[in-house]
Structure formats: C-alpha cells, structure tokens
Amino acid sequence: MTKVAIVTGGTRGIGAAISIGLKEAGYTVAANYAGNDEAATRFKEETGIAVYKWNVGDYDACQASVAKITADLGPVDILVNNAGITRDTTLSKMTKEMWDAVIETNLTSNFNMTKAVWDGMKERRYGRVICISSINGQKGQVGQTNYSAAKAGAIGFIKALAQEGARYNITANAIAPGYVGTDMVRAVPEKVLEKIVGQIPVGRLGEPEEIARAVVFLAAEEAGFVTGSTLTINGGQYIT
Numbered sequence: 001m002t003k004v005a006i007v008t009g010g011t012r013g014i015g016a017a018i019s020i021g022l023k024e025a026g027y028t029v030a031a032n033y034a035g036n037d038e039a040a041t042r043f044k045e046e047t048g049i050a051v052y053k054w055n056v057g058d059y060d061a062c063q064a065s066v067a068k069i070t071a072d073l074g075p076v077d078i079l080v081n082n083a084g085i086t087r088d089t090t091l092s093k094m095t096k097e098m099w100d101a102v103i104e105t106n107l108t109s110n111f112n113m114t115k116a117v118w119d120g121m122k123e124r125r126y127g128r129v130i131c132i133s134s135i136n137g138q139k140g141q142v143g144q145t146n147y148s149a150a151k152a153g154a155i156g157f158i159k160a161l162a163q164e165g166a167r168y169n170i171t172a173n174a175i176a177p178g179y180v181g182t183d184m185v186r187a188v189p190e191k192v193l194e195k196i197v198g199q200i201p202v203g204r205l206g207e208p209e210e211i212a213r214a215v216v217f218l219a220a221e222e223a224g225f226v227t228g229s230t231l232t233i234n235g236g237q238y239i240t
C-alpha cells in the first residue's frame with residue numbers, strides 16, 4: 001500500500017509544488033485548501049490529486065477532515081504543515097485580529113493537524129511531520145511580528161515533537177524557506193521586494209520546487225535519522 005500524505009495549503013504556491021513532488025515520489029496525496037475553490041478545482045484537474053477544503057485553524061475541522069481522508073485514502077503517514085497567511089504591518093498598526101489570524105493559521109494549525117494524526121502514527125510506529133517555517137522565523141522581519149513569531153514557534157514545536165516521536169519512529173522536522181516566487185511574496189510592495197532580492201546572494205527568488213525537493217527528502221523512510229532539524233533554503237540570504 002502506498003503511503004498517504006496530507007499537505008495543508010497544498011493547492012497553491014509552495015504547497016502545490018510539495019503535493020506534486022510527493023505524488024511523483026509515489027505517495028497518495030491529499031491536498032488541503034481553505035478558500036480558493038477555483039484554484040483547487042484547477043489543481044485537481046491538472047494533477048489528479050484529491051483536494052479537501054477546511055480551515056486548519058479550526059481544531060474540530062482538522063479532526064473531522066483527517067478522519068475523512070483516512071476513510072477515503074488510508075491512514076496518514078506523512079503530514080506537511082504548510083498552510084500559511086500574512087497580515088504584514090508594523091506593530092504600531094497591527095490589530096489584535098491581524099495577530100490572531102496569523103497565529104491561528106500559521107502556528108495553532110501545527111497543533112491542530114498534528115494532534116489529528118499523531119496517535120495513529122504512534123500506533124503504527126511510523127510517521128513524518130514536516131512543518132514549513134520561514135527565514136523570517138529565524139531572523140525576524142520588519143512588518144511581521146505576528147508571522148515571525150508563528151514561524152519561530154513552528155521550529156520550537158518540531159524540536160519538542162521530535163523528542164516525543166523518536167521512540168515511535170516518527171520524525172519531526174522544519175524547513176525554513178527564504179523568499180520564493182509565490183503570490184504571497186509577490187504581494188510585498190515592489191520596491192521593498194527589489195531590496196530584499198538584492199540581499200539574496202544567489203540573486204533571485206527561490207522556486208517552489210526547490211522547497212518541495214527537501215520535503216520529499218524528509219518524507220522518505222531513508223530519512224529516519226533526521227529529526228528535530230531545521231533545513232534552511234534561502235539562497236544564502238540568512239546563514240544559520
């Protein structure tokens with residue numbers, strides 16, 4: 001039986017490349033999305049990957065959706081917590097709603113989704129949990145106190161989880177992408193983005209497939225000794 005993978009935020013941007021990369025590597029993939037039905041339908045038609053709509057910030061919806069995916073496709077072996085949003089502004093202008101939205105979608109989602117698959121992974125004594133963090137969780141970024149806090153939180157989350165999962169053959173790792181050419185990055189004001197690209201030694205934005213490659217590596221059975229690590233993929237912009 002092929003292994004089953006869930007990719008949250010898996011129909012667009014980096015998530016879409018991860019879903020496709022895992023499918024090409026032989027996994028059965030369920031791609032989650034929250035809002036954009038049109039993009040999800042197109043993605044499903046183009047790739048043949050099953051799509052499921054729910055809000056990863058909603059604990060009960062995560063439980064119900066993982067149960068449905070398990071019934072449809074089989075028990076979940078690989079979880080990629082990729083879904084994320086931005087609500088960028090400086091702290092002075094940041095509202096409580098902007099803070100809460102980012103923490104819920106980008107950080108609490110890691111708890112919600114991992115809870116839904118964790119006991120099954122422990123019972124089967126196998127699992128891979130991969131959280132997509134960010135360069136801005138490592139170095140911080142003006143205008144992103146909410147996002148930087150959530151993405152740094154994901155790194156702490158996998159470090160603790162890795163220790164709990166090790167005896168069950170479950171690994172937990174993070175990937176910290178730099179600036180990748182997606183809608184999220186293209187939403188940054190052009191002048192600001194130009195400056196940021198100027199700070200990337202390789203001289204360009206990353207490609208979603210360059211992140212997907214690393215997810216496929218961490219998802220493999222052969223990566224069982226890699227746990228609690230954060231893989232930095234940012235064109236040399238921030239070297240940890």
Ligand code: CAA
Pocket residue numbers: 086088089090091092093133134135136141142143144147177178179180184185188189192
């Ligand atoms: N250091 C400290 N403060 C700075 C600064 C700097 N280098 N540059 C600007 N500021 C502060 C000013 O002090 C001022 O602060 P207050 O609001 O407290 O007065 C504020 O910025 C004024 O800035 P502007 O009037 O120029 O701009 P703004 O309010 O319209 O927008 C911004 C500011 C939201 C931060 C905007 O510059 C921006 O969007 N920057 C990019 C943020 C970013 O990189 N986001 C990443 C999105 S992609 C992503 O998140 C994916 C990933 O993982 C990499």
